[in-house]
Amino acid sequence: MSITTVVLAGVGGQGTILAGDVLAKVAVAEGHDVKLSEVHGMAQRGGSVETFVRFGERVFSPVVDPGVADHLIAFEETEAARTLTYLRPGGTLVVNRRTMASLPVLIGDLPAPTGLEEALFAEGAIFLDAEALACEAGSPRSANIVLMGAASYGLPFAVESWERVISGRVPLKTVDGNLRAFHLGRNACAEGACAL
Amino acid sequence: MARTLMSGNEALARGAWEAGAVVGVGYPGTPSTEVLENLVNYDGVRCEWAPNEKVAAEVAGGVSLGGARTVVTMKHVGLNVAADALYSQSYTGVTGGLVYVVADDPGMHSSQNEQDTRNHGVGARIPVLEPSDSQEALEFIRSAFDLSERFDVPVIVRMTTRVSHGKGLVETGERHEVPVKPYQRDVPKNVMMPGNARLRLRHVNAREGDLAAYGAVAPENRAEYRDNALGVITSGIAYQYVREALPDASILKLGLTVPLPDALILEFSSKVERVVVVEEMDPYLSLRVRALGVQIDDVDLPRSGELSPRIIAAAFGQEPLATRAPVEGLPPRPPLLCPGCPHRGLFYSLGKVRAVVTGDIGCYTLGSLPPLKGMDSCVCMGASVGMAHGVALAGSTERPVVAVIGDSTFAHSGITGLLHMAYAGSHGTVVILDNRTTAMTGHQGNPVNGVFINGEAAPEVDLEALSYALGVASVRTVDPHQLDATLAVLREETVAEHLSVVISKAPCALLVKEAKDPFAVDEELCTKCGACIRLGCPAISRDETGRAVIDTATCVGCGQCVQVCRFDAIVGVGPSCDLGGGR
Numbered sequence A: 001m002s003i004t005t006v007v008l009a010g011v012g013g014q015g016t017i018l019a020g021d022v023l024a025k026v027a028v029a030e031g032h033d034v035k036l037s038e039v040h041g042m043a044q045r046g047g048s049v050e051t052f053v054r055f056g057e058r059v060f061s062p063v064v065d066p067g068v069a070d071h072l073i074a075f076e077e078t079e080a081a082r083t084l085t086y087l088r089p090g091g092t093l094v095v096n097r098r099t100m101a102s103l104p105v106l107i108g109d110l111p112a113p114t115g116l117e118e119a120l121f122a123e124g125a126i127f128l129d130a131e132a133l134a135c136e137a138g139s140p141r142s143a144n145i146v147l148m149g150a151a152s153y154g155l156p157f158a159v160e161s162w163e164r165v166i167s168g169r170v171p172l173k174t175v176d177g178n179l180r181a182f183h184l185g186r187n188a189c190a191e192g193a194c195a196l
Numbered sequence B: 001m002a003r004t005l006m007s008g009n010e011a012l013a014r015g016a017w018e019a020g021a022v023v024g025v026g027y028p029g030t031p032s033t034e035v036l037e038n039l040v041n042y043d044g045v046r047c048e049w050a051p052n053e054k055v056a057a058e059v060a061g062g063v064s065l066g067g068a069r070t071v072v073t074m075k076h077v078g079l080n081v082a083a084d085a086l087y088s089q090s091y092t093g094v095t096g097g098l099v100y101v102v103a104d105d106p107g108m109h110s111s112q113n114e115q116d117t118r119n120h121g122v123g124a125r126i127p128v129l130e131p132s133d134s135q136e137a138l139e140f141i142r143s144a145f146d147l148s149e150r151f152d153v154p155v156i157v158r159m160t161t162r163v164s165h166g167k168g169l170v171e172t173g174e175r176h177e178v179p180v181k182p183y184q185r186d187v188p189k190n191v192m193m194p195g196n197a198r199l200r201l202r203h204v205n206a207r208e209g210d211l212a213a214y215g216a217v218a219p220e221n222r223a224e225y226r227d228n229a230l231g232v233i234t235s236g237i238a239y240q241y242v243r244e245a246l247p248d249a250s251i252l253k254l255g256l257t258v259p260l261p262d263a264l265i266l267e268f269s270s271k272v273e274r275v276v277v278v279e280e281m282d283p284y285l286s287l288r289v290r291a292l293g294v295q296i297d298d299v300d301l302p303r304s305g306e307l308s309p310r311i312i313a314a315a316f317g318q319e320p321l322a323t324r325a326p327v328e329g330l331p332p333r334p335p336l337l338c339p340g341c342p343h344r345g346l347f348y349s350l351g352k353v354r355a356v357v358t359g360d361i362g363c364y365t366l367g368s369l370p371p372l373k374g375m376d377s378c379v380c381m382g383a384s385v386g387m388a389h390g391v392a393l394a395g396s397t398e399r400p401v402v403a404v405i406g407d408s409t410f411a412h413s414g415i416t417g418l419l420h421m422a423y424a425g426s427h428g429t430v431v432i433l434d435n436r437t438t439a440m441t442g443h444q445g446n447p448v449n450g451v452f453i454n455g456e457a458a459p460e461v462d463l464e465a466l467s468y469a470l471g472v473a474s475v476r477t478v479d480p481h482q483l484d485a486t487l488a489v490l491r492e493e494t495v496a497e498h499l500s501v502v503i504s505k506a507p508c509a510l511l512v513k514e515a516k517d518p519f520a521v522d523e524e525l526c527t528k529c530g531a532c533i534r535l536g537c538p539a540i541s542r543d544e545t546g547r548a549v550i551d552t553a554t555c556v557g558c559g560q561c562v563q564v565c566r567f568d569a570i571v572g573v574g575p576s577c578d579l580g581g582g583r
């Protein structure tokens, strides 16, 4: 009974919900049982957000505990560090090289965290700059799809399935840009360019 | 048959449609909101957002009286508001099937309290069904309609956050058209005055027994026998966690949890060596199972919050998984008011009035966090108004007392409070934060913004005329982005010896379509005074030297910070070139 568990972590508004939906639909298209869990509501107003996607022959729990995730795809570095405990030893860690200060930091109540990249690197993180690649794809708001491209490199799904799901899920006008974004993210990992 | 990936809420909408519901009505509330938002897309169902849950429950009661099937949706606390309707609908019973979808929020992801709706099922003496995934959500709501008509009773489908917002594969069916019953006047059944109600209570008493007997054969309740060394009694999402954590355990999976099927519980308990109850939130199952005389083996599970597979595994003595060391010292990331949020401007100005501020529930509750710290209380929807009056009555403070309440919340339950303030001769001030939408729950239409659930235009209440009609002496409308003008009005109205309403009117930043150019800080002019930082805008921070910096990718150009800067250091920069990057 082998189940693959992916955690997407980021900041409300970064597009984790759409990314998780795409990933779950690809897993369905590839014939897996799938469960997804995320929380809507308050957290979407700029708070920490996480989406769990699990697939395999039969999945029961939609919720993920520390030490269970095989892949952690972090949309922001502080959130990568915050959710790192989900990732099992040996799991893959993909981190968007972006930091967004939270309110206590913005207003000077708390210091900004330091040394995050080093700490994440020591945990085996592979980094990429999803916003830059999204701009390169001509679709600045598709950083979430860039990250799905990066994640896709380590997941057992056909590129065509990803392309089909993405094309059906994003606004019509942005399909080409999102597909370019997906491939830029995927190639970055394939070429090792997303390593530090 | 192909299976589709659906959230529990999407599956409920599908199931209600398949069951032949012709009306869906509710009030938004996380995690229940998406049920109606999906149901509105099906043909043959009329959907409406009501101003509050009680009205929704009454509309649904009327649909049922009129002979048609209907679903009414709300979050757990919404059922407190609707409970008055529900507890007597339990007596009248139904004509067309009447199903309540009530979504609980264990762990309080987006709620002000944790509340177990099964207790309302017990109190109202009506059945409660608890799906554990999306497929069951669809099946259970279909059964709920059948049970409702068969046993002449409203039925609750109780969801929790993980079932509502979790997605899984669902096999859908076809719509089953149920003919609307011709209207029939039935006074003894439907007019609840003591003589009739006493007779109907006999129906309630008898029905409870019938339902309990039905529980023994209900397909929603099932015993799964595996190893008989351990038998777990569970319901809802906890079932999924138990399956993952204890794959060999025998399980009594209860889907119809009010009333409980005593005979099934006793039979299951007699066939396993050790009985353990695993449930989220209140010890509802365990109390009942114990009352039946079953010896339960207590394991160490949390009394509140959410369960998970590993929490259950640990309670059963399994070794913890190997994990990575957590990174210490990370700053928390609470949700915050968006860049350009009109609520920010209002709270910034209100802060200068030094009032006692009784607050309410919505995005604007986030204005209670530092640095704005704009609120002294937040309890339940509408509470700000009555509490403002009460604080003044206590007489312990000379400071002005101001209630702040959102437009949807005002329509929900602020109007009656304001009526009371007028009636009682209050000199308080009520600020209505009219951001033209119900923002917190995802921008639903409401009677104030004049948008219907299907996106069509609806009549828009005139808040000024309404306030005057209730007896308010002075009603002023301000643009909260204009900080000085807003402050001037707040100063006047909070000291005036009369009841006043200030309508703070500007659309939610997420509804503003035309992009304004962002602002930036002129490094030469910035004196590092920190005034702009005190707005708590996510686009503004300090650099290493303490100077303010504006993230041009985040800034939406609302201009509030320009007004608070006394050194003219915040200036327009033209369109953002750093598209989407923003570091």
Ligand SMILES: Cc1ncc(C[n+]2csc(CCOP(=O)(O)OP(=O)(O)O)c2C)c(N)n1
Pocket: B027, B028, B029, B030, B053, B075, B077, B078, B081, B112, B361, B362, B363, B364, B381, B405, B406, B407, B408, B409, B410, B433, B435, B437, B438, B439, B440, B441
């Ligand atoms: C009785 C009850 N019903 C529903 C909710 C869920 N809820 C919380 S805030 C909110 C909407 C607030 O809208 P509004 O007052 O317009 O403020 P905004 O979020 O737009 O600032 C809702 C529906 C609740 N907390 N309590």
